[in-house]
Amino acid sequence: MSKVRDYFFIDIEHLGDKKLFPYHLFVYNPNSDSTSPFLKANTPLVKDKLDFLEFILSKGGRLAVDKRQKNTFLTTHSYKEDDIEDLQEKVHHLEEERERKIKELEKQTQILGEVKFKEELLGAIEDNDFSALIERVRLETDTFSVRVSHTVSLASYLCGILLREDNFINRIVAVSYYLAKNCDMKDEETLGDLICAAFFSHLGITQLDYKLGSKPHLEYNKAELKEYKKHPNLSHHLLTKSGVELSDRCMNIIFQHHERNDGSGYPMYKKGEHIDQLSLILGAVSHIFEYSQGKVTGTTTDLKTVIRNLKNKTFTAGLEFEFGDKIYESLTTIINTESNSDNAA
Numbered sequence: 001m002s003k004v005r006d007y008f009f010i011d012i013e014h015l016g017d018k019k020l021f022p023y024h025l026f027v028y029n030p031n032s033d034s035t036s037p038f039l040k041a042n043t044p045l046v047k048d049k050l051d052f053l054e055f056i057l058s059k060g061g062r063l064a065v066d067k068r069q070k071n072t073f074l075t076t077h078s079y080k081e082d083d084i085e086d087l088q089e090k091v092h093h094l095e096e097e098r099e100r101k102i103k104e105l106e107k108q109t110q111i112l113g114e115v116k117f118k119e120e121l122l123g124a125i126e127d128n129d130f131s132a133l134i135e136r137v138r139l140e141t142d143t144f145s146v147r148v149s150h151t152v153s154l155a156s157y158l159c160g161i162l163l164r165e166d167n168f169i170n171r172i173v174a175v176s177y178y179l180a181k182n183c184d185m186k187d188e189e190t191l192g193d194l195i196c197a198a199f200f201s202h203l204g205i206t207q208l209d210y211k212l213g214s215k216p217h218l219e220y221n222k223a224e225l226k227e228y229k230k231h232p233n234l235s236h237h238l239l240t241k242s243g244v245e246l247s248d249r250c251m252n253i254i255f256q257h258h259e260r261n262d263g264s265g266y267p268m269y270k271k272g273e274h275i276d277q278l279s280l281i282l283g284a285v286s287h288i289f290e291y292s293q294g295k296v297t298g299t300t301t302d303l304k305t306v307i308r309n310l311k312n313k314t315f316t317a318g319l320e321f322e323f324g325d326k327i328y329e330s331l332t333t334i335i336n337t338e339s340n341s342d343n344a345a
């Protein structure tokens, strides 16, 4: 007797009018969860045998064919795999779960409307509350396909467990995500690379002197600045050593997130088209939030002022502008939706 996994089930009707088959027939006994030979290939299915088979089936038994004879069975009866229920490809439970989440998101979108990034971002800045934007990213990434890449699946997983509060890193993830979409980079692979890079880009800072974390960047002496500039490389190195499976593009975004369009960045002093646009997006968003929180100057600046100074290219100590025309324009267009009174402020 064999275990059932080596066989596929058929219905007696699948045999048609034929009485002779070029493949063996088996019967499955659910009580013992095993399969036994019933009729050898090329042996006629005589009436007695047919009666016995019908008796077995009436008691809950099942007719089965060895999977190694699948093609012989299909050819004999001119069937396709789709015609036999047991041969149809089963939908993975993660795919089923994804379908459910897509429907949930559609429902949410009907209630809340499509995400209007500019308005939502301005609202979040105004209220200093990014929780709605973060929540929308979590719902969207929850519907990412489970079959694109490991990085996409990891991005979806990280968002599912981490995007549940309004904090510094979640703001960077959410705003980077929508800024990329605003720049017409909307496919799951691209967004997955960006999300994982946003979560992991500062992993290397954990390896630096603790004091650097609490000191404004503008107050670093030469040696401290040199030390701080190692963090993109350290993040890349730690991730490589950890064995976490991340795409080459994601690793590249992490490595390049401090490169700037005019070559003033680090660690490789790359320029323009030699820098991945996603690195510039992550760099711009990280810089805006870091600047606002006082990590650059030691003084907090409200986000509106930071972005307005960026838009007007107002020289402000430590404020960077070199994120490339496309991203710069995308950022400043958002600010252009501010009311006149805000602009005059």
Ligand SMILES: [Fe+2]
Residues within 6 Å of the ligand: 201, 202, 231, 232, 257, 258, 286
């Ligand atoms: Fe950084």
